[in-house]
Amino acid sequence: MAAKAARRPPAAKPVLVLNGPNLNMLGKRQPEIYGRETLADVETACRAEAERLGLEVEFAQSNHEGVLVDLIQAAREKNGGIVINAGAYTHTSVALLDALNAAELPAVEVHLSNIYKRESFRHRSYISPAAVGVIAGLGTQGYLLALQALARLLSR
Ligand code: CA2
Numbered sequence: 001m002a003a004k005a006a007r008r009p010p011a012a013k014p015v016l017v018l019n020g021p022n023l024n025m026l027g028k029r030q031p032e033i034y035g036r037e038t039l040a041d042v043e044t045a046c047r048a049e050a051e052r053l054g055l056e057v058e059f060a061q062s063n064h065e066g067v068l069v070d071l072i073q074a075a076r077e078k079n080g081g082i083v084i085n086a087g088a089y090t091h092t093s094v095a096l097l098d099a100l101n102a103a104e105l106p107a108v109e110v111h112l113s114n115i116y117k118r119e120s121f122r123h124r125s126y127i128s129p130a131a132v133g134v135i136a137g138l139g140t141q142g143y144l145l146a147l148q149a150l151a152r153l154l155s156r
Contacts, residue, residue, distance in 0.1 A: 015081045018082060019087070023087050027039070046144065046147060047059075055147060058079065065095055081150040091122055106150060106154070108135065109128055117137070
């Protein structure tokens with residue numbers, strides 16, 4: 001009889017840290033809102049935190065809604081959870097909401113700024129209904145807190 005293929009438990013799959021439009025500009029413009037750290041600095045900090053937590057991470061950024069949908073669709077098989085800062089698509093994208101719901105993975109929504117302190121159009125998130133939790137206003141620390149939350153959820 002053929003041996004059953006060993007399946008990796010979901011917790012062993014890497015967490016996808018996904019960033020949306022304009023987040024590649026972090027640290028280069030509007031430091032008064034988004035701080036001085038670059039997206040490369042955020043990736044470095046996430047990798048260090050992930051190592052401390054015993055998680056693997058994959059980091060991605062795109063300015064294109066369809067590319068973000070593709071990455072979320074692929075995550076359903078490849079990843080154990082998602083940390084997502086969807087940037088401005090947070091406030092507009094039914095496509096990202098649908099993709100996150102279809103992925104059926106724990107997702108934590110992160111925003112660097114406190115979106116509730118800003119313009120009213122930023123108060124509405126289309127993707128929050130697909131998230132296990134939302135972190136806003138804590139700068140880049142929000143990504144690390146999101147990884148901590150996922151590490152705990154995935155270890156259950
Ligand atoms: O606070 C956040 O993390 C946001 O997701 C950032 C988005 C914004 O549209 C959301 O309402 C809240 C914007 C990301 C743009 O990032 C830049 C960073 C530096 C310079 C220019 C843009």
